[in-house]
Amino acid sequence: MSTTPVKVAVTGAAGQIGYSLLFRIASGALLGPDTPVELRLLEVTPALPALEGVVMELDDCAFPLLSSVVTGDNPEQIFDGANVALLVGAMPRKDGMDRADLLSANGKIFTGQGAALNKVAADDIKVLVTGNPANTNALIALSNAPDIPKERFNALTRLDHNRAKGQLAKKLEVSVDAIKDLAIWGNHDDSMYPDLYNTKVDGKVAADLVDEAWIKDEFIPTVAKRGGAIIKARGASSAASAAAATIDHMHDWYVGTDEIVSMSVPSDGSYGVPEGIVSSFPCRVKNGQWEIVQGLELNDFSKERIMASAKRLEDERDQVKQLGLI
Ligand SMILES: NC(=O)c1ccc[n+]([C@@H]2O[C@H](COP(=O)([O-])OP(=O)(O)OC[C@H]3O[C@@H](n4cnc5c(N)ncnc54)[C@H](O)[C@@H]3O)[C@@H](O)[C@H]2O)c1
Numbered sequence: 001m002s003t004t005p006v007k008v009a010v011t012g013a014a015g016q017i018g019y020s021l022l023f024r025i026a027s028g029a030l031l032g033p034d035t036p037v038e039l040r041l042l043e044v045t046p047a048l049p050a051l052e053g054v055v056m057e058l059d060d061c062a063f064p065l066l067s068s069v070v071t072g073d074n075p076e077q078i079f080d081g082a083n084v085a086l087l088v089g090a091m092p093r094k095d096g097m098d099r100a101d102l103l104s105a106n107g108k109i110f111t112g113q114g115a116a117l118n119k120v121a122a123d124d125i126k127v128l129v130t131g132n133p134a135n136t137n138a139l140i141a142l143s144n145a146p147d148i149p150k151e152r153f154n155a156l157t158r159l160d161h162n163r164a165k166g167q168l169a170k171k172l173e174v175s176v177d178a179i180k181d182l183a184i185w186g187n188h189d190d191s192m193y194p195d196l197y198n199t200k201v202d203g204k205v206a207a208d209l210v211d212e213a214w215i216k217d218e219f220i221p222t223v224a225k226r227g228g229a230i231i232k233a234r235g236a237s238s239a240a241s242a243a244a245a246t247i248d249h250m251h252d253w254y255v256g257t258d259e260i261v262s263m264s265v266p267s268d269g270s271y272g273v274p275e276g277i278v279s280s281f282p283c284r285v286k287n288g289q290w291e292i293v294q295g296l297e298l299n300d301f302s303k304e305r306i307m308a309s310a311k312r313l314e315d316e317r318d319q320v321k322q323l324g325l326i
Pocket residue numbers: 011012013014015016017018042043044047088089090091092093109129130131132133134156157159160188237238239242
């Protein structure tokens with residue numbers, strides 16, 4: 001077992017997602033069974049007493065990998081020396097809202113947190129933004145952290161990836177393990193595009209195993225609108241599944257994976273997606289670094305959907321520019 005704990009910062013630690021996330025990080029699900037963790041938990045001042053309750057529960061679990069827990073309301077103190085930052089803390093949307101409606105309320109959180117990471121995080125920092133609207137919040141954070149390579153900022157579309165796998169597995173009555181090379185493209189909003197034309201199920205092209213009408217009229221809308229459906233049903237946004245996806249994304253980035261996974265990353269212009277936005281792509285991870293999978297064939301329908309989602313991201317970028325956040 002390695003002896004130096006990895007410093008994992010989590011914002012919004014007393015929130016719904018935080019309550020599912022922290023216990024899994026402390027149990028080793030994030031960085032593996034041989035890596036001790038120091039948790040550094042950021043909250044707004046009024047939530048600190050509730051956070052102390054969560055810390056009591058962490059103590060009560062006696063996790064062997066949890067070396068210590070630091071809590072506070074000052075980003076520079078909490079992010080000091082952080083190797084991993086999971087930026088979850090932000091307001092969730094309510095029924096009837098779009099995620100982009102959160103930009104003016106949540107966007108400013110990520111200017112301050114980006115600047116604080118820039119000042120005090122460890123040189124190897126990896127940042128994953130879960131708080132919505134996640135893609136553009138990641139753009140805000142990286143824009144306010146000019147000394148950190150922008151490749152170190154990702155946003156979460158792994159939940160959409162997992163949802164797409166779940167829906168397809170159910171439809172074809174196969175295990176989720178049979179599904180490979182699935183990817184979400186674009187924004188974590190209802191314009192996202194889950195591509196079944198490059199997805200394989202037991203080696204066969206997924207789009208050949210289902211009707212086109214099912215893909216267009218059921219599969220894509222179900223995946224894209226799943227967050228809203230959960231808010232309607234639960235009266236609160238997804239939390240346990242969002243925490244699981246946050247773990248999956250950072251685990252695969254930090255530890256590695258053999259699979260293609262969906263990661264929202266700063267676009268380098270691949271597949272015509274413009275630079276200057278953080279968009280979801282099929283990615284591979286090697287030695288702690290992600291790369292966008294190149295050379296995929298995209299049909300006209302896929303190209304149109306991907307560009308429509310990129311346009312949403314450009315609109316959000318223009319909005320935060322106008323707000324002076326980037
Ligand atoms: N990308 C995704 O797939 C995905 C999935 C689910 C939820 N989300 C988003 O994640 C965010 C959190 O969701 P939740 O259900 O945990 O919400 P929540 O309201 O239960 O918790 C959010 C927490 O963040 C804290 N917070 C607010 N401002 C903060 C700041 N400046 N610094 C530190 N902490 C701060 C709040 O005090 C609160 O405890 C929301 O924006 C939600 O929409 C994203």
